[in-house]
Each structure stands twice: as structure tokens, then as C-alpha cells.
Amino acid sequence: MALDCTSLTKLTLVLCVAACGFPPVSGCSDAYGRAIPPLSSCSDAYGRAISDFCVTKFTLDMKALDQSLWCSWSDTFQPYEELTNCTYSVAHKMHCFWPNQQIDELFIRLHRDYFHDCALTGRLLRDPPIRILGPFIGVPVLVTLLMTALVVWSGKCCQGIV
Amino acid sequence: MQRRCFHSESSFVCCVWLYVAGGAGLYCNRTWDGWLCWDDTPAGTVTWQNCPNYFPDFDSTEKATKICSESGQWFRHPDTNRTWSNYTLCNFHTTGKLKMAYILYYMAIVGHALSIASLLISLAIFFYFRNLSCQRITLHKNLFVSYVLNSALTLIYLIAVVNNPDVVGRNPVGCKVLHFFHMYMLGCNYFWMLCEGIYLHTLIVVAVFAEEQHLHWYYLLGWGFPLVPASIHAVARKKYFDDNCWMSVETHLLYVVHGPIMAALLVNLFFLLNIVRVLVTKLRDTHRAESNMYMKAVRATLILVPLLGIQFVIFPWRPENRLAGEVYDYIMHILMHYQGLLVATIFCFFNGEVQAALKRQWIQYKAQWGQRRRDHCSMRSTSYTATSITEVPAFMYHHDCNSEHLNGRHTSEDSELVALKTGETYA
Numbered sequence: 001m002a003l004d005c006t007s008l009t010k011l012t013l014v015l016c017v018a019a020c021g022f023p024p025v026s027g028c029s030d031a032y033g034r035a036i037p038p039l040s041s042c043s044d045a046y047g048r049a050i051s052d053f054c055v056t057k058f059t060l061d062m063k064a065l066d067q068s069l070w071c072s073w074s075d076t077f078q079p080y081e082e083l084t085n086c087t088y089s090v091a092h093k094m095h096c097f098w099p100n101q102q103i104d105e106l107f108i109r110l111h112r113d114y115f116h117d118c119a120l121t122g123r124l125l126r127d128p129p130i131r132i133l134g135p136f137i138g139v140p141v142l143v144t145l146l147m148t149a150l151v152v153w154s155g156k157c158c159q160g161i162v
Numbered sequence: 163m164q165r166r167c168f169h170s171e172s173s174f175v176c177c178v179w180l181y182v183a184g185g186a187g188l189y190c191n192r193t194w195d196g197w198l199c200w201d202d203t204p205a206g207t208v209t210w211q212n213c214p215n216y217f218p219d220f221d222s223t224e225k226a227t228k229i230c231s232e233s234g235q236w237f238r239h240p241d242t243n244r245t246w247s248n249y250t251l252c253n254f255h256t257t258g259k260l261k262m263a264y265i266l267y268y269m270a271i272v273g274h275a276l277s278i279a280s281l282l283i284s285l286a287i288f289f290y291f292r293n294l295s296c297q298r299i300t301l302h303k304n305l306f307v308s309y310v311l312n313s314a315l316t317l318i319y320l321i322a323v324v325n326n327p328d329v330v331g332r333n334p335v336g337c338k339v340l341h342f343f344h345m346y347m348l349g350c351n352y353f354w355m356l357c358e359g360i361y362l363h364t365l366i367v368v369a370v371f372a373e374e375q376h377l378h379w380y381y382l383l384g385w386g387f388p389l390v391p392a393s394i395h396a397v398a399r400k401k402y403f404d405d406n407c408w409m410s411v412e413t414h415l416l417y418v419v420h421g422p423i424m425a426a427l428l429v430n431l432f433f434l435l436n437i438v439r440v441l442v443t444k445l446r447d448t449h450r451a452e453s454n455m456y457m458k459a460v461r462a463t464l465i466l467v468p469l470l471g472i473q474f475v476i477f478p479w480r481p482e483n484r485l486a487g488e489v490y491d492y493i494m495h496i497l498m499h500y501q502g503l504l505v506a507t508i509f510c511f512f513n514g515e516v517q518a519a520l521k522r523q524w525i526q527y528k529a530q531w532g533q534r535r536r537d538h539c540s541m542r543s544t545s546y547t548a549t550s551i552t553e554v555p556a557f558m559y560h561h562d563c564n565s566e567h568l569n570g571r572h573t574s575e576d577s578e579l580v581a582l583k584t585g586e587t588y589a
Binding site: 150 | 356357360361363364368375376379380382383387390391394398402403404405410413414415417418419421422425426429
């Protein structure tokens with residue numbers, strides 16, 4: 001019985017979402033409209049549901065994104081929020097608590113896979129390294145000194161010339 | 163917990179980092195308290211970090227603290243029994259600091275307005291009294307024009323951008339263009355001071371017999387060259403530190419503009435000291451009159467260059483103490499924003515020839531007005547005044563420009579100058 005409910009729920013959910021986005025929450029019901037009592041534990045079913053539906057999309061989105069942008073909040077914000085909303089909706093439909101242990105484990109796994117080397121300070125503006133900063137500062141100073149020498153030399157060379 | 167990750171980039175990063183595996187030992191776990199991310203902290207310590215800038219009255223130079231108790235748990239507030247971080251210092255002094263910031267802001271505006279007024283008066287004086295004109299006055303005029311433009315641009319920048327957070331938030335291209343021109347005019351100021359120094363140096367030390375120098379090179383150095391550091395700064399800023407309106411001063415990229423300016427100031431100081439050395443050693447014994455004359459020409463520039471440059475020397479060292487820091491801020495603002503007034507005063511209002519010319523004009527005007535009054539009162543029989551123009555005593559002249567006329571005239575007075583020339587000329 002429990003297995004039937006699970007597979008029916010999954011099928012209903014997938015069909016519904018495929019057809020019309022996120023349908024309004026109405027509870028866990030089977031294809032015949034009979035109300036199914038809520039699952040007492042949401043461990044396996046829920047884990048499978050979000051893994052098949054939500055995480056797949058997230059993985060595809062992140063793959064489409066260039067790996068160098070994975071630490072960029074403005075670029076990864078969209079798939080991340082969709083994933084979170086998706087897990088929330090699935091939990092709500094399956095009458096599961098949200099967040100729960102599956103969610104924590106899922107996010108730990110995803111963060112380790114995608115965000116393990118992001119800097120703690122994020123993408124705060126910081127100065128370029130010294131090998132770039134040096135020439136940027138040194139060249140104008142040198143050109144200043146050269147220009148000054150040029151002006152002094154022109155004054156010296158033109159003495160006596162009216 | 164994941165919902166809280168979307169407040170801002172910092173919260174997202176913190177959430178990311180929270181899930182990475184942690185260390186061992188008795189410590190309070192890394193956590194996100196809703197505003198800031200707190201690292202693993204050893205038990206029994208107090209950790210701190212800079213306040214966030216989420217709120218307008220939070221000062222991001224102040225510190226937020228969080229206590230990790232001996233048992234490895236974060237401090238819980240006694241009233242609510244929930245973990246609590248101490249953000250009270252972030253907005254504690256804000257009203258006082260805001261007031262002082264406004265005082266400094268208005269001081270800057272007044273300084274630049276006074277500078278523009280005094281510089282325009284000086285320019286009017288220089289253009290009106292044509293007999294004052296000589297090459298050095300031409301350089302003064304260019305210097306004053308660059309100071310007027312710099313003050314005008316700074317005023318526009320302060321009023322339109324600095325005092326206007328929504329403009330900064332919108333980050334239009336116009337405010338970056340304004341910043342570029344601001345950097346350009348700043349460079350022009352200091353490079354025109356350098357031109358003055360080079361001119362005096364060429365006049366006195368290098369080419370004593372030069373009838374008239376070609377000013378093209380000076381125009382190039384004063385107006386043309388500052389485009390170079392300003393453009394390089396714009397490119398570097400756009401590529402590496404593209405913050406809103408380029409307002410931040412926390413970047414070393416500002417040295418792209420300030421570096422050449424400091425180089426120009428140092429070179430200028432060096433030239434002026436060399437001039438003083440030449441005047442003192444070569445002319446001291448036998449040519450006291452000319453020495454005094456040249457000294458007077460140099461004195462004004464020699465006073466100004468250190469005054470203009472000192473802000474760059476003391477700028478990096480802001481005292482930590484609150485009161486000393488406030489005094490420092492006031493002094494720095496006066497040095498930075500009242501420079502135009504200082505330049506106009508020293509180069510124009512304290513100039514002896516200008517004072518003489520003004521006095522003559524005033525006496526002439528008074529005499530004419532007196533004459534008109536006498537005519538009006540129909541008392542033509544007696545003449546009250548023998549002369550209408552009083553001779554100004556010769557000692558009031560400061561020979562600012564006369565040195566050039568001396569150079570041009572080939573009279574017997576040239577013998578001293580010949581002696582100077584046949585000595586070493588500075589190479």
C-alpha cells in the first residue's frame with residue numbers, strides 16, 4: 001500500500017508539474033482523487049523524489065554554467081533558489097517537514113561538489129596582485145619624470161634662440 | 163535554514179562555507195546569525211569582526227563581537243535564551259560621526275567656493291592690469307584656471323554624487339566620467355605647480371640669458387600630460403576595481419594618479435632647493451641686490467610647494483584615538499579644500515607688484531572722483547592738487563617679473579649676469 005501511494009504520488013507530481021508548473025497544494029491524492037493518508041516518515045520516498053526531480057535540474061543548470069562562475073552568487077543564485085523552492089514544494093505536497101534530514105544531507109553533498117573552493121569573502125572587490133599593480137603605478141611615475149626631464153632639457157637647449 | 167541564504171552575497175557565501183567539514187577540539191561551531199558569518203571559535207574566547215554595512219546607520223569600521231562560552235556553546239542572551247551576537251557598537255556613535263561628516267562636508271564646500279571666488283578675483287586682476295603681464299604671470303593664470311576648474315568639478319562631485327546615495331546606487335556612467343575629469347584636474351593642479359618650478363629653475367639656473375622661453379612645453383606638461391595618469395587610472399579601475407561611481411578610496415589603484423603627483427611635488431621641491439642653493443652660493447657675496455630680487459621671486463613658490471604636498475605626507479597616518487582623529491580630519495580637510503584660496507593669496511594678493519598696481523589704480527580712481535566732485539561744485543579757480551597720481555616708492559616693488567626684463571636688456575648691469583653664466587650652469 002505504501003509503495004503504491006509513493007509511486008502514484010510521484011507519477012501525479014511529475015505529470016502535474018510537467019503539465020502546469022507547480023499546482024496548488026491539495027494534499028497527497030492518487031490518480032482517482034482518493035485522499036491518501038500522509039506518510040509517517042519521509043525518508044526514502046522524499047529523498048528519491050527530490051533526487052529525481054529537483055536535483056537533476058540543478059545539476060543540468062550548473063553544468064550549463066561555466067565552472068569559473070560557480071562561486072559567483074549572481075550567477076548561481078537562480079538554480080540554487082529553484083532547487084530550494086522545488087524541495088520545499090515537494091515536501092509540502094508530500095506532507096513532509098521542511099527542512100529535514102534529506103535536505104541537509106543533499107545540501108551538504110551539493111556544497112561539497114560545487115562550492116568547496118569558494119573563498120569565504122566571496123567576490124568582494126579587492127586590489128589586483130602586485131605584479132599588475134606595480135606597472136600600473138610605476139609607468140605613470142616614470143613617464144612623469146621623463147616628461148619633466150624633457151621640459152627642462154627643452155628650456156636648456158633653446159637658450160639664445162629667440 | 164536555506165531560505166536565509168538569500169539575503170545577500172555574504173550570507174550565501176557563509177551558508178556555502180558552513181557545510182564544509184570542520185575541525186576538532188572544544189570550540190563553538192561556525193554559524194550564521196542572520197547578519198554575519200562566525201568562524202569556529204575556541205571555547206572561552208570572544209571573537210570579533212567588522213560590522214556589516216546593511217543598514218545606513220551601521221558603521222563598518224566598528225566591531226561586532228560574539229562570545230563563545232567555556233562549554234563550547236555560543237553565548238545566549240539572558241532575556242530570550244537565544245544565541246546572540248553583540249552589534250550594539252555598530253550604531254552607537256553613529257549620530258556623532260554623522261554630524262561630524264556633515265561638518266566636514268560643508269567645510270569642503272565652503273573651502274572650494276571661497277577658492278573659486280578668490281581665484282576669479284585674482285584672474286580678473288591679472289587680466290585687467292596688462293602691464294603686469296609677463297611669462298611668469300601667464301603661468302600663474304594657467305595655474306589659477308586649473309584650480310578654478312578643479313574646485314568647480316569637486317563641488318559638482320560633492321553635491322551631485324557624494325551627498326546622493328541613490329545616484330551612487332544607480333551607478334550611471336556619468337559619475338565615472340565625472341570622477342575621471344576630477345582626477346585629471348587634480349593632476350593639472352600639481353603639474354602646473356611643477357611648471358612654475360621648472361620655469362623658475364630654467365630662468366635662474368639653467369638658461370639665464372633666455373630672452374623668452376617657449377611656453378609650448380609648459381602647456382603640454384600642464385594641460386596635456388595629466389590625461390595620462392587619469393586615463394590609466396580609469397582603465398585600471400574599470401578592469402580591477404569597478405565599484406559604484408569609483409567612490410571607494412580603499413584601493414591602491416588611486417596611487418596611479420597620486421604617484422605621479424607626488425613625483426611632481428618631489429621634483430619641484432628639488433628644483434626649488436637647487437635654485438636657493440645657486441642663489442645663496444653664487445650671488446651671496448658680490449651680487450646681493452640681484453640675489454634678493456631672485457629670492458623674492460622664488461619665495462612664494464617655495465612656500466607653496468611644501469604646503470600643497472604635505473597632505474600626501476601625513477595622509478596615511480590617521481591616529482586611532484577618537485579626538486586626535488577628529489583633529490586630523492579637520493586639518494586634512496583644510497589643507498585639501500582651501501588650497502585655491504592659499505594659492506590666490508600667496509601668488510596674487512601678497513604679490514608686491516599687484517599691490518602696487520592696485521594702489522595706483524585706487525589713487526587714480528580717488529583723484530578722478532575728487533576731480534569730478536570739484537568740477538561739479540564749480541570751484542575751478544584754485545587747484546588743490548599738484549599731481550593726481552602719487553609716485554609709489556620704489557622699495558614697494560617686488561621684482562617678480564623684472565628679472566625677465568633684466569635678462570632682455572643688454573646694459574652694463576649684465577656684467578653680474580655674465581659672471582653668473584660663466585660659472586656652472588646646472589645640468
